[in-house]
Amino acid sequence: MPFIIGTPIPDNKILVQSVSHIYGIGLSESRMLCKRAGFGDDSRGIHVTSEKGKLLESLVENTDLLVGADLRRFQNDKIRKLYAIMTYRGLRHKKGLPVRGQRTHTNAKKRAHFNINAS
Numbered sequence: 273m274p275f276i277i278g279t280p281i282p283d284n285k286i287l288v289q290s291v292s293h294i295y296g297i298g299l300s301e302s303r304m305l306c307k308r309a310g311f312g313d314d315s316r317g318i319h320v321t322s323e324k325g326k327l328l329e330s331l332v333e334n335t336d337l338l339v340g341a342d343l344r345r346f347q348n349d350k351i352r353k354l355y356a357i358m359t360y361r362g363l364r365h366k367k368g369l370p371v372r373g374q375r376t377h378t379n380a381k382k383r384a385h386f387n388i389n390a391s
Contacts, residue, residue: 276291276294276325283317285316294340297337305331305332309324
């Protein structure tokens with residue numbers, strides 16, 4: 273089972289879908305990367321050789337997008353900055369409440385782990 277940027281590529285799954293499982297890469301970007309690496313639309317993880325895998329990984333790394341752990345780190349740093357400067361959004365993140373103006377009267381069941389005493 274090949275790995276691309278720490279993400280496993282299953283042998284029996286279509287390659288375009290597997291590459292889109294890398295954090296920060298969508299389906300359209302995945303299609304473009306696979307086409308540049310020389311894979312067809314029906315290629316699967318079995319067809320990834322070590323040379324083709326290295327080529328695909330270098331193509332992913334050479335894009336101007338943040339992917340994988342770098343993207344997660346960047347997003348967490350942005351949220352920590354909001355905490356530090358005590359913005360409204362930062363406080364909502366910290367309390368686990370919806371951040372973008374959604375209502376909390378009847379919804380927000382998944383996001384809300386209401387801790388009134390959280391500071």
